[in-house]
Amino acid sequence: MVMEADMFGDSDGCTPTPDPDNQFTDVSRAGPADHLWLSQGDDVWDLGPADIDTDADGIADSLTRPGPDGMAVYTDSDADGRVDLITEIGADGTYSTQRLDTESGTWRSTDSGRLA
Ligand SMILES: [Ca+2]
Ligand SMILES: [Ca+2]
Incomplete structure (x- = not known):
């Protein structure tokens, strides 16, 4: 039996490249281990690598994204890669956590107010 080279070339080699303009990439099947991810219901979103160390332990645990009215900070506070804290900061200085x-698997509001 002869192995044909082209059996291996085409079928699985074409991995879709995430669209750099699309901030949230659906990674339901598999996500890079060093990326933060967020689940809402059955959807899993890859937020990309963390770039902020909010608790100064030397490990980046958070990233920010522009939100509909300001920005949002996504934080993985227990270093398992899954975002478990979201702080939304409004353009008017209000925030909610x-x-x-x-x-x-549900999100609960824990805090809100206005930044000093
Ligand atoms: Ca940290
Ligand atoms: Ca986590």
């Missing part, structure tokens, strides 16, 4: 309940 949501924390993931990892048991139920």
Whole structure:
């Protein structure tokens, strides 16, 4: 039996390249280990690599994204890669925080107010 070279060339080699303009890439099948990811319902979103170290332990744990009204900070506070804290900061200086309940998978508002 002869192995044909082209059996290996085409079929699985073509991995879609994430669109750099699309901030959130669907990575339901597999996500890079060093990226933060976020789940909402059945959807899993790859937010990209963390670039901010919010608790100064030397490990980047957060990243920011522009939001509809200001910006949002996505934080993985227990270093498992899954975002479990979102702080949304409005253009008017208000903020609100949501924390993931990892048991139920639901987001709960924990704090809100106005930045000093
Ligand atoms: Ca950190
Ligand atoms: Ca986490």
